Amino acid sequence: MPYLPLNIDAEQRQILVAGGGVVAARKVRVLLETGARVHVVAPELVTDLKVLVAAESITRRIGSYERSDLKGHFLVVAATNDVEVNRDIAADARAEGILVAVADDPRIGDCLFPAILRRGKLEISISTAGTSPAFAVEVRNLIAGMIDVGYGLALDQLAAEREKLLTEGNGSTYNKKIMRSRARELIKQLAERKDRVL
Ligand SMILES: C[C@@]1(CC(=O)O)c2cc3[nH]c(cc4nc(cc5[nH]c(cc(n2)[C@H]1CCC(=O)O)[C@@](C)(CC(=O)O)[C@@H]5CCC(=O)O)C(CC(=O)O)=C4CCC(=O)O)c(CCC(=O)O)c3CC(=O)O
Numbered sequence: 001m002p003y004l005p006l007n008i009d010a011e012q013r014q015i016l017v018a019g020g021g022v023v024a025a026r027k028v029r030v031l032l033e034t035g036a037r038v039h040v041v042a043p044e045l046v047t048d049l050k051v052l053v054a055a056e057s058i059t060r061r062i063g064s065y066e067r068s069d070l071k072g073h074f075l076v077v078a079a080t081n082d083v084e085v086n087r088d089i090a091a092d093a094r095a096e097g098i099l100v101a102v103a104d105d106p107r108i109g110d111c112l113f114p115a116i117l118r119r120g121k122l123e124i125s126i127s128t129a130g131t132s133p134a135f136a137v138e139v140r141n142l143i144a145g146m147i148d149v150g151y152g153l154a155l156d157q158l159a160a161e162r163e164k165l166l167t168e169g170n171g172s173t174y175n176k177k178i179m180r181s182r183a184r185e186l187i188k189q190l191a192e193r194k195d196r197v198l
Protein backbone atom coordinates (compact mmCIF):
# COMPACT_ATOMS: atom_id res chain seq x y z
CA MET A 1 0.00 0.00 0.00
CA PRO A 2 1.20 3.57 -0.55
CA TYR A 3 2.38 5.65 2.40
CA LEU A 4 0.32 8.51 3.80
CA PRO A 5 2.39 11.70 3.47
CA LEU A 6 1.75 14.02 6.41
CA ASN A 7 3.80 17.04 7.40
CA ILE A 8 4.29 16.83 11.14
CA ASP A 9 4.76 19.87 13.35
CA ALA A 10 7.64 18.51 15.43
CA GLU A 11 8.49 21.72 17.28
CA GLN A 12 9.10 20.97 20.98
CA ARG A 13 8.18 17.31 20.42
CA GLN A 14 10.33 14.84 22.31
CA ILE A 15 12.03 12.52 19.81
CA LEU A 16 14.29 9.59 20.66
CA VAL A 17 17.09 8.51 18.35
CA ALA A 18 18.60 5.11 19.15
CA GLY A 19 22.12 4.84 17.71
CA GLY A 20 24.92 7.35 17.44
CA GLY A 21 26.42 6.71 13.99
CA VAL A 22 26.38 8.69 10.75
CA VAL A 23 22.82 7.72 9.93
CA ALA A 24 21.59 8.77 13.39
CA ALA A 25 23.50 12.05 12.98
CA ARG A 26 21.76 12.75 9.66
CA LYS A 27 18.33 12.11 11.18
CA VAL A 28 19.19 14.32 14.17
CA ARG A 29 20.14 17.21 11.88
CA VAL A 30 16.78 16.96 10.06
CA LEU A 31 14.92 16.75 13.38
CA LEU A 32 16.71 19.78 14.88
CA GLU A 33 15.75 21.88 11.84
CA THR A 34 12.11 21.35 12.84
CA GLY A 35 12.62 22.48 16.44
CA ALA A 36 12.15 19.00 17.87
CA ARG A 37 13.74 18.08 21.22
CA VAL A 38 16.11 15.25 20.50
CA HIS A 39 17.40 12.65 22.95
CA VAL A 40 19.98 10.13 21.76
CA VAL A 41 20.74 6.77 23.35
CA ALA A 42 23.89 4.97 22.21
CA PRO A 43 27.10 3.54 23.64
CA GLU A 44 29.17 5.54 21.13
CA LEU A 45 28.58 8.83 19.29
CA VAL A 46 30.14 10.16 16.08
CA THR A 47 31.85 13.56 16.39
CA ASP A 48 28.91 15.54 14.94
CA LEU A 49 26.65 14.22 17.70
CA LYS A 50 29.26 14.83 20.42
CA VAL A 51 29.43 18.44 19.25
CA LEU A 52 25.63 18.76 19.51
CA VAL A 53 25.68 17.28 23.03
CA ALA A 54 28.43 19.71 24.07
CA ALA A 55 26.37 22.60 22.65
CA GLU A 56 23.32 21.29 24.56
CA SER A 57 21.37 21.05 21.29
CA ILE A 58 20.54 17.43 22.13
CA THR A 59 20.58 15.25 25.24
CA ARG A 60 22.04 11.77 25.45
CA ARG A 61 22.20 8.66 27.56
CA ILE A 62 25.37 6.61 27.20
CA GLY A 63 24.44 2.95 26.83
CA SER A 64 22.44 0.44 24.85
CA TYR A 65 18.78 1.02 24.09
CA GLU A 66 16.31 -0.04 26.80
CA ARG A 67 12.54 -0.05 26.54
CA SER A 68 12.32 2.57 29.29
CA ASP A 69 14.08 5.05 26.93
CA LEU A 70 10.82 5.31 24.99
CA LYS A 71 8.94 6.93 27.85
CA GLY A 72 7.55 10.36 27.01
CA HIS A 73 8.58 10.30 23.35
CA PHE A 74 6.36 11.12 20.40
CA LEU A 75 8.57 9.39 17.82
CA VAL A 76 11.53 7.03 17.96
CA VAL A 77 14.11 6.60 15.21
CA ALA A 78 15.77 3.17 15.33
CA ALA A 79 19.18 3.85 13.79
CA THR A 80 21.51 1.39 15.50
CA ASN A 81 23.66 -0.93 13.38
CA ASP A 82 22.10 -3.95 15.09
CA VAL A 83 19.18 -5.40 13.11
CA GLU A 84 17.75 -7.17 16.15
CA VAL A 85 17.90 -4.09 18.36
CA ASN A 86 16.14 -2.05 15.67
CA ARG A 87 13.49 -4.76 15.43
CA ASP A 88 13.01 -4.75 19.23
CA ILE A 89 12.67 -0.96 19.20
CA ALA A 90 9.97 -1.19 16.52
CA ALA A 91 8.07 -3.83 18.49
CA ASP A 92 8.36 -1.89 21.78
CA ALA A 93 7.24 1.34 20.12
CA ARG A 94 4.22 -0.40 18.59
CA ALA A 95 3.28 -1.81 21.99
CA GLU A 96 3.67 1.64 23.61
CA GLY A 97 1.75 3.44 20.83
CA ILE A 98 4.79 5.53 19.85
CA LEU A 99 5.54 6.28 16.19
CA VAL A 100 8.69 4.56 14.92
CA ALA A 101 10.99 4.96 11.90
CA VAL A 102 13.47 2.14 11.33
CA ALA A 103 16.63 3.04 9.41
CA ASP A 104 17.43 -0.45 8.14
CA ASP A 105 13.91 -1.77 7.48
CA PRO A 106 11.13 0.72 6.68
CA ARG A 107 8.37 -1.90 6.54
CA ILE A 108 8.63 -2.72 10.23
CA GLY A 109 8.30 0.95 11.14
CA ASP A 110 5.39 3.37 10.76
CA CYS A 111 7.09 6.08 8.75
CA LEU A 112 10.25 7.03 6.92
CA PHE A 113 12.43 10.06 6.22
CA PRO A 114 12.06 11.45 2.70
CA ALA A 115 14.59 13.49 0.73
CA ILE A 116 13.70 17.11 1.43
CA LEU A 117 13.84 20.34 -0.56
CA ARG A 118 13.01 23.58 1.26
CA ARG A 119 12.58 26.98 -0.34
CA GLY A 120 11.35 29.24 2.42
CA LYS A 121 8.02 27.79 3.55
CA LEU A 122 7.74 25.65 0.44
CA GLU A 123 8.52 22.06 1.40
CA ILE A 124 8.94 19.30 -1.15
CA SER A 125 9.57 15.78 0.09
CA ILE A 126 10.41 12.81 -2.07
CA SER A 127 10.02 9.20 -1.04
CA THR A 128 10.41 5.92 -2.86
CA ALA A 129 8.59 4.01 -0.12
CA GLY A 130 12.03 2.88 0.99
CA THR A 131 12.81 1.12 -2.28
CA SER A 132 15.69 3.37 -3.45
CA PRO A 133 16.83 6.31 -1.30
CA ALA A 134 19.43 7.20 -3.96
CA PHE A 135 16.60 7.67 -6.48
CA ALA A 136 14.79 9.94 -4.00
CA VAL A 137 17.97 12.01 -3.60
CA GLU A 138 18.45 12.35 -7.37
CA VAL A 139 14.80 13.32 -8.00
CA ARG A 140 15.10 15.91 -5.20
CA ASN A 141 18.29 17.27 -6.81
CA LEU A 142 16.55 17.48 -10.19
CA ILE A 143 13.66 19.46 -8.70
CA ALA A 144 16.16 21.65 -6.81
CA GLY A 145 17.50 22.73 -10.19
CA MET A 146 14.04 23.92 -11.24
CA ILE A 147 12.64 25.38 -8.02
CA ASP A 148 14.95 28.13 -6.78
CA VAL A 149 14.77 30.56 -3.82
CA GLY A 150 12.43 32.79 -5.86
CA TYR A 151 9.65 30.28 -5.20
CA GLY A 152 10.03 30.78 -1.46
CA LEU A 153 9.84 34.55 -1.88
CA ALA A 154 6.82 34.30 -4.21
CA LEU A 155 5.15 32.08 -1.64
CA ASP A 156 5.65 34.71 1.08
CA GLN A 157 4.01 37.23 -1.22
CA LEU A 158 1.07 34.94 -1.96
CA ALA A 159 0.65 34.05 1.72
CA ALA A 160 0.39 37.76 2.59
CA GLU A 161 -2.20 38.29 -0.16
CA ARG A 162 -4.14 35.27 1.10
CA GLU A 163 -4.16 36.49 4.67
CA LYS A 164 -5.65 39.79 3.53
CA LEU A 165 -8.17 38.07 1.24
CA LEU A 166 -9.40 35.78 4.03
CA THR A 167 -10.29 38.80 6.19
CA GLU A 168 -12.47 40.25 3.42
CA GLY A 169 -15.20 37.60 3.76
CA ASN A 170 -15.70 36.98 0.03
CA GLY A 171 -16.48 33.27 0.42
CA SER A 172 -14.38 30.23 -0.37
CA THR A 173 -15.39 29.79 -4.05
CA TYR A 174 -14.24 33.32 -4.84
CA ASN A 175 -11.06 32.94 -2.73
CA LYS A 176 -10.17 29.68 -4.47
CA LYS A 177 -10.55 31.28 -7.92
CA ILE A 178 -8.41 34.30 -6.99
CA MET A 179 -5.73 32.33 -5.20
CA ARG A 180 -5.35 29.65 -7.89
CA SER A 181 -5.09 32.31 -10.56
CA ARG A 182 -2.52 34.36 -8.57
CA ALA A 183 -0.49 31.20 -7.87
CA ARG A 184 -0.46 30.36 -11.60
CA GLU A 185 0.53 33.94 -12.43
CA LEU A 186 3.45 33.98 -9.99
CA ILE A 187 4.67 30.54 -11.06
CA LYS A 188 4.56 31.63 -14.72
CA GLN A 189 6.67 34.69 -13.86
CA LEU A 190 9.11 32.51 -11.93
CA ALA A 191 9.42 30.05 -14.81
CA GLU A 192 10.06 32.86 -17.31
CA ARG A 193 12.94 34.45 -15.32
CA LYS A 194 16.44 34.26 -16.65
CA ASP A 195 18.15 34.97 -13.29
CA ARG A 196 17.51 32.00 -11.03
CA VAL A 197 19.24 31.75 -7.66
CA LEU A 198 19.71 28.10 -6.81
C1 LIG B 1 13.82 3.57 4.48
C2 LIG B 1 14.74 4.71 4.80
C3 LIG B 1 14.68 4.76 6.28
C4 LIG B 1 14.66 6.10 6.94
O1 LIG B 1 15.74 6.55 7.20
O2 LIG B 1 13.56 6.61 7.19
C5 LIG B 1 16.15 4.50 4.32
C6 LIG B 1 16.82 3.29 4.40
C7 LIG B 1 18.08 2.96 3.85
N1 LIG B 1 18.90 3.85 3.21
C8 LIG B 1 19.99 3.19 2.73
C9 LIG B 1 21.00 3.75 1.95
C10 LIG B 1 21.11 5.09 1.53
N2 LIG B 1 20.40 6.16 2.06
C11 LIG B 1 20.75 7.28 1.41
C12 LIG B 1 20.27 8.58 1.70
C13 LIG B 1 19.12 8.90 2.37
N3 LIG B 1 18.23 8.00 2.85
C14 LIG B 1 17.10 8.61 3.23
C15 LIG B 1 15.95 7.96 3.66
C16 LIG B 1 15.74 6.60 3.83
N4 LIG B 1 16.68 5.65 3.83
C17 LIG B 1 14.38 6.02 4.07
C18 LIG B 1 13.66 5.74 2.75
C19 LIG B 1 13.40 6.98 1.91
C20 LIG B 1 12.69 6.64 0.65
O3 LIG B 1 11.44 6.50 0.70
O4 LIG B 1 13.32 6.49 -0.40
C21 LIG B 1 17.16 10.09 2.94
C22 LIG B 1 16.32 10.35 1.67
C23 LIG B 1 16.63 11.00 4.02
C24 LIG B 1 17.31 10.94 5.38
O5 LIG B 1 18.11 10.08 5.68
O6 LIG B 1 17.00 11.85 6.16
C25 LIG B 1 18.68 10.29 2.71
C26 LIG B 1 19.07 11.41 1.75
C27 LIG B 1 19.36 12.67 2.53
C28 LIG B 1 19.47 13.86 1.66
O7 LIG B 1 20.37 13.92 0.78
O8 LIG B 1 18.68 14.78 1.87
C29 LIG B 1 21.72 6.95 0.42
C30 LIG B 1 22.28 7.94 -0.62
C31 LIG B 1 23.41 8.74 -0.14
O9 LIG B 1 23.88 8.60 1.00
O10 LIG B 1 23.87 9.53 -1.00
C32 LIG B 1 21.98 5.57 0.52
C33 LIG B 1 22.95 4.74 -0.32
C34 LIG B 1 22.35 4.37 -1.67
C35 LIG B 1 21.13 3.48 -1.61
O11 LIG B 1 21.15 2.43 -0.96
O12 LIG B 1 20.12 3.85 -2.25
C36 LIG B 1 19.91 1.83 3.13
C37 LIG B 1 20.89 0.76 2.77
C38 LIG B 1 22.05 0.70 3.76
C39 LIG B 1 23.04 -0.34 3.35
O13 LIG B 1 23.46 -0.41 2.18
O14 LIG B 1 23.40 -1.11 4.27
C40 LIG B 1 18.73 1.71 3.86
C41 LIG B 1 18.18 0.47 4.55
C42 LIG B 1 17.36 -0.38 3.62
O15 LIG B 1 16.97 0.06 2.53
O16 LIG B 1 17.11 -1.51 4.03
Ligand SMILES: NC(=O)C1=CN([C@@H]2O[C@H](COP(=O)(O)OP(=O)(O)OC[C@H]3O[C@@H](n4cnc5c(N)ncnc54)[C@H](O)[C@@H]3O)[C@@H](O)[C@H]2O)C=CC1
Nearest residue numbers: 019020021022023024042043044064065080081085103104
Ligand atom coordinates in the same frame (compact mmCIF):
# COMPACT_ATOMS: atom_id res chain seq x y z
N1 LIG C 1 18.31 5.31 6.63
C1 LIG C 1 19.39 5.54 5.95
O1 LIG C 1 19.48 6.57 5.33
C2 LIG C 1 20.50 4.55 6.00
C3 LIG C 1 20.41 3.50 6.86
N2 LIG C 1 21.43 2.65 7.03
C4 LIG C 1 21.27 1.66 8.11
O2 LIG C 1 21.34 2.43 9.36
C5 LIG C 1 21.99 1.68 10.37
C6 LIG C 1 23.05 2.54 11.07
O3 LIG C 1 24.05 2.90 10.16
P1 LIG C 1 25.33 3.78 10.58
O4 LIG C 1 24.90 5.00 11.32
O5 LIG C 1 26.15 3.92 9.37
O6 LIG C 1 26.05 2.78 11.60
P2 LIG C 1 27.30 3.05 12.55
O7 LIG C 1 28.00 1.75 12.69
O8 LIG C 1 28.06 4.25 12.12
O9 LIG C 1 26.63 3.43 13.94
C7 LIG C 1 25.88 2.55 14.69
C8 LIG C 1 25.53 3.20 16.00
O10 LIG C 1 24.62 2.38 16.70
C9 LIG C 1 25.02 2.32 18.07
N3 LIG C 1 24.46 1.12 18.69
C10 LIG C 1 24.81 -0.16 18.50
N4 LIG C 1 24.06 -0.95 19.28
C11 LIG C 1 23.22 -0.15 19.96
C12 LIG C 1 22.21 -0.37 20.95
N5 LIG C 1 21.91 -1.61 21.38
N6 LIG C 1 21.55 0.70 21.44
C13 LIG C 1 21.83 1.96 21.03
N7 LIG C 1 22.78 2.22 20.11
C14 LIG C 1 23.47 1.18 19.59
C15 LIG C 1 26.54 2.36 18.00
O11 LIG C 1 27.11 2.74 19.25
C16 LIG C 1 26.73 3.41 16.92
O12 LIG C 1 26.66 4.69 17.49
C17 LIG C 1 22.54 0.46 9.68
O13 LIG C 1 21.71 -0.62 10.11
C18 LIG C 1 22.37 0.66 8.19
O14 LIG C 1 21.94 -0.52 7.55
C19 LIG C 1 22.59 2.82 6.33
C20 LIG C 1 22.73 3.83 5.41
C21 LIG C 1 21.68 4.76 5.17
